[in-house]
Amino acid sequence: MALDDLYRDVILDHYAHPRNRGRLDPRDITAEGANPLCGDELTLFVRLDGDRVAAIRFEGRGCSISQASASMMTEAVAGKTLEEVRALVDAFRAMMHGGAPAAALGDLVALQGVRKFPVRVKCATLPWVTLEQGLDDAAAGRPATTVTTDTRE
Numbered sequence: 001m002a003l004d005d006l007y008r009d010v011i012l013d014h015y016a017h018p019r020n021r022g023r024l025d026p027r028d029i030t031a032e033g034a035n036p037l038c039g040d041e042l043t044l045f046v047r048l049d050g051d052r053v054a055a056i057r058f059e060g061r062g063c064s065i066s067q068a069s070a071s072m073m074t075e076a077v078a079g080k081t082l083e084e085v086r087a088l089v090d091a092f093r094a095m096m097h098g099g100a101p102a103a104a105l106g107d108l109v110a111l112q113g114v115r116k117f118p119v120r121v122k123c124a125t126l127p128w129v130t131l132e133q134g135l136d137d138a139a140a141g142r143p144a145t146t147v148t149t150d151t152r153e
């Protein structure tokens with residue numbers, strides 16, 4: 001098993017030194033997600049400024065892949081418009097399911113090594129499907145639903 005591919009330096013750095021970890025008050029969106037396959041759990045807190053992500057933080061526990069992906073995601077989406085965020089979610093999902101990585105993904109390309117370990121792909125996508133669910137719930141004006149990687153990927 002090519003551990004050097006799975007645990008690239010950038011992933012380990014985000015796991016050891018997570019960015020934007022913690023709660024956020026006030027906030028506009030709270031989204032919870034879980035990946036039962038691995039036991040990963042995540043809560044996202046998002047503050048909006050119009051249609052832009054003004055701030056985003058996360059709390060959670062789980063494997064290094066899920067936590068590093070959450071950390072990297074918060075850096076990638078902060079300051080972006082909701083339309084840009086959704087495009088990034090789509091690009092990340094496409095990469096994790098075998099597509100060529102879009103340039104907009106930047107450092108997130110480090111996570112494509114996880115594709116070699118299909119059982120871990122949902123660890124990487126958990127933060128992204130959680131964010132997408134949170135945006136959908138907020139847009140629909142309904143209470144936050146907890147997403148699991150069994151039902152949304």
Ligand code: ZN
Pocket residue numbers: 035038039040062063064065066123
């Ligand atoms: Zn995991």
